[in-house]
Amino acid sequence: MEKILREALLKAVKSQGVEISSLEIEVPKEEGFGDLSTPVAMGLAKTLKKPPRKIAEDIVNSIENKVIFEKIDIAGSGFINFTFSKKYLCDELKELIKKQDDFLTEDIGKGKRVQIEFVSANPTGPLHLGHGRGAALGAALSNLLIEAGYDIEKEYYINDAGRQVKLLGMSVFAKYKQLLGKDYPFLEDGYKGDYIEDLAREFMKIRGYGDAENKDSLLEEITDFAYKKMLDEIKKDLEDFGVFFDSWQSERELYTLPISPHYKEGEWGGEIQKSEIENSIDELKNRGYIYEKDGAVWFKSTAFGDDKDRVVIKKEGDYTYFAPDIAYHRRKLKKGYDEIIDIWGADHHGYVPRMQSVFQALGYPRGHLRVLLVQMVTLLREGKPVQMSKRAGEFITLREVIDEIGADTIKFLFLTRRPDSHLEIDIEVAKAQSSENPVYYVQYAHARINSIFEKAKESSWLMAHGSWIDFNGELFNDEEMRIVKKLLLYPMIFKNAALAHEPHRITFYLQELAGMFHPYYHKYRVVSEDIELTKSRLALCAAIMIVLKHGLKILSVKAPERM
RNA sequence: GCGCCUGUAGCUCAGUUGGAUAGAGCAACUGCCUUCUAAGCAGUAGGCCAGGGGUUCGAAUCCCUUCAGGCGCGCCA
Numbered sequence: 001m002e003k004i005l006r007e008a009l010l011k012a013v014k015s016q017g018v019e020i021s022s023l024e025i026e027v028p029k030e031e032g033f034g035d036l037s038t039p040v041a042m043g044l045a046k047t048l049k050k051p052p053r054k055i056a057e058d059i060v061n062s063i064e065n066k067v068i069f070e071k072i073d074i075a076g077s078g079f080i081n082f083t084f085s086k087k088y089l090c091d092e093l094k095e096l097i098k099k100q101d102d103f104l105t106e107d108i109g110k111g112k113r114v115q116i117e118f119v120s121a122n123p124t125g126p127l128h129l130g131h132g133r134g135a136a137l138g139a140a141l142s143n144l145l146i147e148a149g150y151d152i153e154k155e156y157y158i159n160d161a162g163r164q165v166k167l168l169g170m171s172v173f174a175k176y177k178q179l180l181g182k183d184y185p186f187l188e189d190g191y192k193g194d195y196i197e198d199l200a201r202e203f204m205k206i207r208g209y210g211d212a213e214n215k216d217s218l219l220e221e222i223t224d225f226a227y228k229k230m231l232d233e234i235k236k237d238l239e240d241f242g243v244f245f246d247s248w249q250s251e252r253e254l255y256t257l258p259i260s261p262h263y264k265e266g267e268w269g270g271e272i273q274k275s276e277i278e279n280s281i282d283e284l285k286n287r288g289y290i291y292e293k294d295g296a297v298w299f300k301s302t303a304f305g306d307d308k309d310r311v312v313i314k315k316e317g318d319y320t321y322f323a324p325d326i327a328y329h330r331r332k333l334k335k336g337y338d339e340i341i342d343i344w345g346a347d348h349h350g351y352v353p354r355m356q357s358v359f360q361a362l363g364y365p366r367g368h369l370r371v372l373l374v375q376m377v378t379l380l381r382e383g384k385p386v387q388m389s390k391r392a393g394e395f396i397t398l399r400e401v402i403d404e405i406g407a408d409t410i411k412f413l414f415l416t417r418r419p420d421s422h423l424e425i426d427i428e429v430a431k432a433q434s435s436e437n438p439v440y441y442v443q444y445a446h447a448r449i450n451s452i453f454e455k456a457k458e459s460s461w462l463m464a465h466g467s468w469i470d471f472n473g474e475l476f477n478d479e480e481m482r483i484v485k486k487l488l489l490y491p492m493i494f495k496n497a498a499l500a501h502e503p504h505r506i507t508f509y510l511q512e513l514a515g516m517f518h519p520y521y522h523k524y525r526v527v528s529e530d531i532e533l534t535k536s537r538l539a540l541c542a543a544i545m546i547v548l549k550h551g552l553k554i555l556s557v558k559a560p561e562r563m
Numbered sequence: 564g565c566g567c568c569u570g571u572a573g574c575u576c577a578g579u580u581g582g583a584u585a586g587a588g589c590a591a592c593u594g595c596c597u598u599c600u601a602a603g604c605a606g607u608a609g610g611c612c613a614g615g616g617g618u619u620c621g622a623a624u625c626c627c628u629u630c631a632g633g634c635g636c637g638c639c640a
Contacts, residue, residue: 029586039583042582079583346567373567375569504577521599
């Protein structure tokens with residue numbers, strides 16, 4: 001609906017002798033203003049030096065394919081308002097039902113390869129609700145872009161090499177000793193949650209109670225055990241949350257493996273002798289962005305607008321956290337993606353300029369890396385904020401919330417917000433409202449339609465009267481036509497959501513669509529004695545179902561057949 | 564002190580990238596189950612879009628500024 005208008009308008013505007021880079025088409029707030037409208041004439045008033053009304057008239061006159069419109073109005077201020085003909089709309093509805101997903105989506109990705117990295121929480125404790133927000137967004141954005149024709153890879157970066165993992169190991173080690181009755185010192189800045197003790201006990205089961213071996217090898221063993229165990233739990237949590245990854249990239253590999261098994265021989269030239277971190281720093285050095293100062297090695301990120309240059313190798317010779325991260329992102333670049341998307345918690349926003357700088361230093365345009373920041377989730381319990389600290393062991397885990405409220409509800413809740421909005425969730429309220437949560441409203445619409453079709457089958461209506469695809473659209477009343485128009489708007493919503501990388505637009509649309517269906521359902525009966533009428537109403541319901549299903553699939557929320 | 568994000572109904576949040584008279588869900592109040600599912604429907608009420616300036620045909624949206632909240636400014640990760 002929007003697409004055909006856009007094409008017609010672009011042609012008409014061009015015939016006026018002007019080139020425009022973008023054409024705004026919007027859904028008017030007032031129904032009286034038609035189905036779609038454009039303010040394009042007002043924007044052209046200056047360049048054409050003619051009054052908007054006159055331009056609008058000229059544009060309207062040069063529109064070729066007028067049969068699809070019932071009328072085209074020019075509003076006083078210069079808006080051009082289009083109202084589509086019933087016949088055209090019903091033909092389109094037929095197409096929607098026939099082509100389904102092909103009708104709803106548009107190939108804007110053209111097979112472009114995009115990698116999306118998200119969650120990437122340290123494997124030093126369970127996922128908390130904040131990670132859930134990143135997970136929900138990453139999954140939905142991936143689905144959205146896949147549907148839009150992009151070739152997507154979802155990756156989780158495992159920080160299994162840094163200080164935090166060591167700290168986890170030491171925390172569990174200390175607990176282990178204490179459980180054995182040793183007077184072992186309490187780790188001041190170590191991890192403190194109950195899960196530390198759980199890990200220690202589990203380790204004890206496997207490893208036994210002896211502690212004769214030397215401390216270093218035991219610590220190493222316990223560290224390995226602990227972070228792998230945590231990683232398994234994280235994977236399980238994500239699975240139960242309904243979020244899946246294509247690839248899990250280990251940070252350790254960047255230190256140890258001279259070359260990743262993912263690449264073909266020869267691709268990395270002479271780099272085989274060194275780790276990827278060394279190679280990355282070498283490359284930056286060759287490009288002139290690495291220097292030494294005060295005994296440390298620096299990356300010249302100020303060359304690309306960062307506040308200050310950043311250390312990559314400390315005076316003592318250790319890498320900073322930044323170094324493997326450079327290597328990691330360089331590896332992404334080597335894989336040849338057309339675009340790289342990172343989803344980070346907003347508390348890392350200060351990190352964005354230096355990562356962008358790396359891309360530029362390596363010769364890529366700034367836009368090649370797109371960092372989406374997900375704002376923090378503030379948790380309230382009985383109106384009071386709950387402090388979230390992984391170290392102190394105080395946090396609401398994703399697991400708890402999945403169990404208490406349900407994965408679909410939480411995902412939907414996250415996806416009804418813009419990622420950059422600060423979000424407050426009161427646990428008590430979320431639980432209490434669970435039965436009146438908007439997610440059920442949308443899912444219920446789907447389930448209801450399903451039961452209509454079951455009813456039709458049950459009363460052998462479908463057997464007796466065959467397919468409803470050749471419905472008579474003339475039988476649609478005004479309310480039904482409003483729904484038809486809403487359905488035909490979905491491709492536009494979808495396209496804009498994909499272009500803006502904003503899945504929440506889908507969520508809002510779905511609520512609006514469900515908000516049209518429920519009243520309709522209440523007011524009219526679909527399956528009746530009137531065969532022709534039943535056919536057209538079944539067709540409408542089928543189309544609603546197709547769209548609801550598609551939208552929910554993008555949000556990775558279930559579309560239940562029964563509730 | 565500097566930088567980023569946010570400020571819209573009592574609460575939680577949308578607002579189609581600058582468009583027409585400002586939107587939804589909760590919460591509150593009034594009604595509706597013998598029918599394809601009441602996780603639903605019908606109705607009522609709620610606003611100085613934080614404040615002030617500017618840009619233009621037109622601003623919740625863009626720029627400047629003030630205020631309020633959050634986050635970040637390590638040779639930590």
